[in-house]
Amino acid sequence: MVEVDADSLEKMLAPARVGMNLEPIRLCAACYADSPCHKIEWQFKATKGCDRHKLHLLSECPNCGGRFKIPALWIDGHCQRCFMRFTEMVNYQKFVEV
Numbered sequence: 001m002v003e004v005d006a007d008s009l010e011k012m013l014a015p016a017r018v019g020m021n022l023e024p025i026r027l028c029a030a031c032y033a034d035s036p037c038h039k040i041e042w043q044f045k046a047t048k049g050c051d052r053h054k055l056h057l058l059s060e061c062p063n064c065g066g067r068f069k070i071p072a073l074w075i076d077g078h079c080q081r082c083f084m085r086f087t088e089m090v091n092y093q094k095f096v097e098v
């Protein structure tokens, strides 16, 4: 654990707060199926959906309504409440109307 003083932590987080929502954590299950990791652009306020798949992002589990854990804890790749796999959630994502 590296210690960061409060001041430099503030500087690191300040620009991130402007254009990003840290909550809720959002997910494109189709992207996750391609590469199992969180993408930072899912948290940008300007992001309405996934550009690659033209799908709305999920901000909660479509099966149980549980919020997603922080991406650092996405080790198992499933909902921590109902254990639905992230890759299955693609079936619940609605297409973005173009």
Ligand SMILES: [Zn+2]
Pocket: 028, 029, 030, 031, 032, 050, 051, 052, 053, 054, 055
């Ligand atoms: Zn996607």
Ligand SMILES: [Zn+2]
Pocket: 061, 062, 063, 064, 065, 066, 079, 080, 081, 082, 083, 084
């Ligand atoms: Zn769930």
